[in-house]
Amino acid sequence: MGHYIPDELPTHIQHFIGGRFVDSVSGKTFDVLDPVSNENYATAAAGQQEDVDLAVTAAKEAFDSGLWPRMKPRDRARILNRIADAVEAQDARLAELETFDTGLPITQALGQAQRAAENFRFFADLIVAQADDTYKVPGAQMNYVNRKPVGVAGLITPWNTPFMLESWKLAPALASGCTVVLKPAEFTPLSASLWAGIFREAGLPDGVFNLVNGIGEEAGDALVKHPDVPLISFTGETTTGQTIYRNCAANLKGMSMELGGKSPAVVFADADLDAAIDSTLFGVFSLNGERCTAGSRILVERSIYDDFCSRYATRAQRIVVGDPHDPKTEVGALVHPEHYAKVMSYVELGKSEGRLLAGGGRPEGLPDGNYVAPTVFADVAPGARIFQEEIFGPVVAITPFDTDEEALSLANGVKYGLAAYLWTNDLHRAHTFAQSVDAGMVWLNSHNVRDLRTPFGGVKASGLGHEGGYRSIDFYTDQQAVHITL
Ligand code: NAD
Numbered sequence: 001m002g003h004y005i006p007d008e009l010p011t012h013i014q015h016f017i018g019g020r021f022v023d024s025v026s027g028k029t030f031d032v033l034d035p036v037s038n039e040n041y042a043t044a045a046a047g048q049q050e051d052v053d054l055a056v057t058a059a060k061e062a063f064d065s066g067l068w069p070r071m072k073p074r075d076r077a078r079i080l081n082r083i084a085d086a087v088e089a090q091d092a093r094l095a096e097l098e099t100f101d102t103g104l105p106i107t108q109a110l111g112q113a114q115r116a117a118e119n120f121r122f123f124a125d126l127i128v129a130q131a132d133d134t135y136k137v138p139g140a141q142m143n144y145v146n147r148k149p150v151g152v153a154g155l156i157t158p159w160n161t162p163f164m165l166e167s168w169k170l171a172p173a174l175a176s177g178c179t180v181v182l183k184p185a186e187f188t189p190l191s192a193s194l195w196a197g198i199f200r201e202a203g204l205p206d207g208v209f210n211l212v213n214g215i216g217e218e219a220g221d222a223l224v225k226h227p228d229v230p231l232i233s234f235t236g237e238t239t240t241g242q243t244i245y246r247n248c249a250a251n252l253k254g255m256s257m258e259l260g261g262k263s264p265a266v267v268f269a270d271a272d273l274d275a276a277i278d279s280t281l282f283g284v285f286s287l288n289g290e291r292c293t294a295g296s297r298i299l300v301e302r303s304i305y306d307d308f309c310s311r312y313a314t315r316a317q318r319i320v321v322g323d324p325h326d327p328k329t330e331v332g333a334l335v336h337p338e339h340y341a342k343v344m345s346y347v348e349l350g351k352s353e354g355r356l357l358a359g360g361g362r363p364e365g366l367p368d369g370n371y372v373a374p375t376v377f378a379d380v381a382p383g384a385r386i387f388q389e390e391i392f393g394p395v396v397a398i399t400p401f402d403t404d405e406e407a408l409s410l411a412n413g414v415k416y417g418l419a420a421y422l423w424t425n426d427l428h429r430a431h432t433f434a435q436s437v438d439a440g441m442v443w444l445n446s447h448n449v450r451d452l453r454t455p456f457g458g459v460k461a462s463g464l465g466h467e468g469g470y471r472s473i474d475f476y477t478d479q480q481a482v483h484i485t486l
Helices: 051-064 072-088 091-102 104-129 164-176 191-200 216-225 237-247 275-291 302-317 336-353 404-411 425-435 470-477
Strands: 015-017 020-022 029-033 042-045 134-137 141-150 152-156 179-183 210-211 230-236 254-257 264-267 295-302 355-359 375-378 395-402 417-425 441-444 477-485
Touching: 015 051, 015 152, 015 179, 015 441, 029 051, 029 441, 051 152, 051 179, 051 210, 051 216, 072 104, 072 164, 072 191, 091 104, 091 141, 091 164, 091 191, 104 164, 104 275, 104 470, 141 295, 141 395, 152 164, 164 191, 164 230, 164 470, 179 216, 230 237, 230 470, 237 477, 264 404, 275 302, 275 395, 275 417, 295 302, 295 404, 302 355, 302 375, 302 395, 336 375, 336 395, 395 404, 395 425, 417 425
Parallel strands: 152 179, 152 230, 179 210, 230 254, 264 295, 264 417, 295 395, 375 395, 417 441
Antiparallel strands: 015 020, 015 210, 029 042, 134 141, 141 477, 355 375
C-alpha cells in the first residue's frame, strides 16, 4: 500500500488571531513533516513575541467586551454543543488529517476525534448545571460565591493526540467564559488549525479563540511570560513543566500541569490473566505508546511470571505495525525522526538492561518512516533507565515481584505518579494497593474507562493540580466571596 495523502492537504498553516488567519509579523515559518515519509509537507507560521502580543490583545479585547464571559450559560452551552456537532460531523476528516500529521493509527485517531466532541458536550452540560455555594447565618449575614472567568487563558499542548488534548483545555476554558490563546505542539500543528473553522461555524464570537503556532521556547515562552495572561494550562514533559513553573512565578500565574508518566501495571497471580494480557498490551502499544498514561512497566507476581512473559511476547510479536492510514494497523509511525531516535536509543539500551522478548528495532518490511516494532524487555531491574525513564513509545519493561509489599515499592519507586493499573481478584488487596500507590488515577481490573466527571492528573513529577469535571471549571474561574450583613 502506497503512502496515503489526504485530499486538500494544506501546504501552509497560519495563526488565527481576532477571527482572521494571519502569518507571523516577522514572516518566519517552520517546516512540518509527516512521520511516514519524513518529508516536509507544509510550512507553519512561527509565532514570536509580537504574534503572541497580538493574540493576547485580541483575546483580552474579546474578554473585556463582556460578550462571551457574561453570556448566559445556556447560550454558551448551545455554542459548545454546536462545536461538538461539527466535530462529530467531520470526525473522519479530522482523523485522516490527524493520522497524517501524527502517525497515529487511523482507527484510534477516529476515537480521539469523537472524544474531543464529547469533551465539548460534557462541559456544555456542566455549566448549565453549575451551582455555586451560599452560606447563611440566619438573621445575621449571608455569603455567596460569585464565580468569574479568570480572563485570557494560555493553553499549551503536546503532540500526542493533539486535537483531543486541545479539546480537553479548550472546552472547559470556553465553557467557563474565558477567552483563549492556544499554542499547539510544533511537531503537529495541522489539526489545531481546524478549530478555527469549527468555532466559526458554531458561532463563537471573533477573538474568543486565538491560535499561535510556533516553537515552544519562542511562542510558548512568550505566552507563559505575557502579563495579560493570568493562567497557563500546560500538558507536556516534566522538564518543560518545570521551566514553565519558574517562568510563571514572576506574575504569580495560575497553573495546571499535566506531565509525564512511567505508570505501573501490576498483575497478581490471582488475576484474570487473559484480561490482564489484553489490557497491558493495549496499555502500552495503543496510540503508538505515545500516551501519557501508558502502562510502560509491568510488574508480575513470580508464580505466573514465566507464563505471562511468554504469552505477552507472543501477542506483542503479532501486533500489526504499518501505514497509519490502514485500518488494520495497530501501531503506526512515531511522530517525528527526533522522537524516533530517542525511542530507538532506549531500545538499544534495553538490550543491556533487560532480556529482549519481542521487537528490538525497526520492523521488517518497513525501511522508511518512524516505525518501531513493539518491544518487550523482561527481567528489568528497578534501577534500570528503561524502568525509570519515560520512553513514550512502544516499549515495555517487565519485572517480577514476590510480595504485595515488594510490588508496591516497585510501583512507587520512580519519580512519576500519573496512573496505575491493578489486576487481581482479591477485593481487599485491590483497594489497599490502590490507596497506597503513588498515582493520580488507578484502574482496577480495567483500563481506559474514565468518566469525564472524575479528577484527571498526576502526583509527584507527573503534575500539579487536577482537571476534570468541576475541577476544570474551578481552574478557569475565580470564586469571589460576597458577604452581606442582614
Ligand atoms: P513538550 O514538553 O516537549 O512540549 C509540550 C508543549 O510545550 C509544546 O507545545 C511545546 O512547544 C511547548 N513548550 C516547549 N518548551 C516550552 C517553553 N520553554 N515554554 C513554553 N512552552 C514550551 O512535550 P511533548 O514532547 O510535546 O509531549 C510529550 C510529553 O507530554 C510526555 O512527557 C507526556 O507524558 C506528556 N503528556 C502528559 C499528559 C498528561 O495528561 N499528564 C498528556 C499527554 C502528554
